[in-house]
Amino acid sequence: MRGFYIGRFQPYHEGHHHMVAEIAEEVDELVLGIGSAGDSHTERNPFTAGERIMMLTKALVDVDIVTYAVPIEDLDRNSVWVSHVQSMCPTFDVAYSNNPLVIQLFHEAGVEVRRSPMFRREVLEGTDIRDKMIDDEGWRKLVPDPVVEVVEEIDGIERIQRVSASDSNGE
Numbered sequence: 001m002r003g004f005y006i007g008r009f010q011p012y013h014e015g016h017h018h019m020v021a022e023i024a025e026e027v028d029e030l031v032l033g034i035g036s037a038g039d040s041h042t043e044r045n046p047f048t049a050g051e052r053i054m055m056l057t058k059a060l061v062d063v064d065i066v067t068y069a070v071p072i073e074d075l076d077r078n079s080v081w082v083s084h085v086q087s088m089c090p091t092f093d094v095a096y097s098n099n100p101l102v103i104q105l106f107h108e109a110g111v112e113v114r115r116s117p118m119f120r121r122e123v124l125e126g127t128d129i130r131d132k133m134i135d136d137e138g139w140r141k142l143v144p145d146p147v148v149e150v151v152e153e154i155d156g157i158e159r160i161q162r163v164s165a166s167d168s169n170g171e
C-alpha cells in the first residue's frame with residue numbers, strides 16, 4: 001500500500017518526522033507532497049521546494065520504506081486540487097493529514113484520509129520554529145540533524161532574518 005502525506009515543511013521538523021515514522025508502520029511506500037511549492041523567501045515560507053526536497057531526502061535516509069518527495073504548487077481552485085495532486089504523484093491509496101481543508105477535499109474526492117495525533121505540538125510547530133530561527137536560538141534540537149546541515153548549507157538563518165525584516169517593513 002502507498003500513502004500520501006502533504007505539508008509545507010517550512011522547515012521539516014521532528015513533528016513531521018514522528019508522523020512519517022508512524023505512517024511507515026502502516027504503508028509500504030510514502031509520497032511526501034511538498035505543498036505551496038512555488039512559495040519561498042517569505043517569513044511563512046522561507047525555503048524553496050528544492051531546499052525542502054534536500055531536507056526531506058536527507059532526513060529520510062534511515063526510514064526503511066521507499067519515499068518520494070513531490071513538489072505541489074498551490075492552485076486558485078480548491079475544487080480541482082485533489083486531481084492536481086494526483087496528476088503530479090505516484091498513485092496512492094490513503095492520504096494522511098491533520099489539515100481540515102485537505103481532509104475535506106480528499107474526503108469529497110473519495111480518497112481515504114487518516115489523521116495522526118499531534119506530537120509535542122507545544123514545541124513542534126513550524127511557525128514557532130521559524131520564530132526561533134529568526135532569533136537563531138533553540139531551533140536546532142526541534143528538527144532532524146540533516147535539516148540543520150541543509151539550513152546551514154543554504155545560509156537559511158540569514159535568509160529568514162532578512163525576509164522577516166522586509167515582511168514586517170511591508171517591503
Ligand SMILES: Nc1ncnc2c1ncn2[C@@H]1O[C@H](COP(=O)(O)OP(=O)(O)OP(=O)(O)O)[C@@H](O)[C@H]1O
Nearest residue numbers: 007008009015097098099118119121124125126127
Ligand atoms: N507536531 C506535530 N505532530 C504531528 N503532526 C504534525 C505536527 N506538526 C505538524 N503536523 C502535521 O503535519 C502536516 C504538515 O504541517 P505543516 O508543514 O503546516 O507544519 P506546521 O508545524 O503546522 O507548520 P506551520 O506552523 O508553518 O503551519 C499537517 O497535517 C500538520 O497537522
Ligand SMILES: NC(=O)c1ccc[n+]([C@@H]2O[C@H](COP(=O)(O)O)[C@@H](O)[C@H]2O)c1
Nearest residue numbers: 006007008035036074075077078081099
Ligand atoms: N487549492 C490549493 O492549492 C490547496 C488546497 C488545499 C491544500 N493546499 C496546500 O496543501 C498544503 C497543506 O499543508 P499544511 O497541512 O502544511 O497546511 C499547503 O501547502 C496548502 O497550500 C493547497
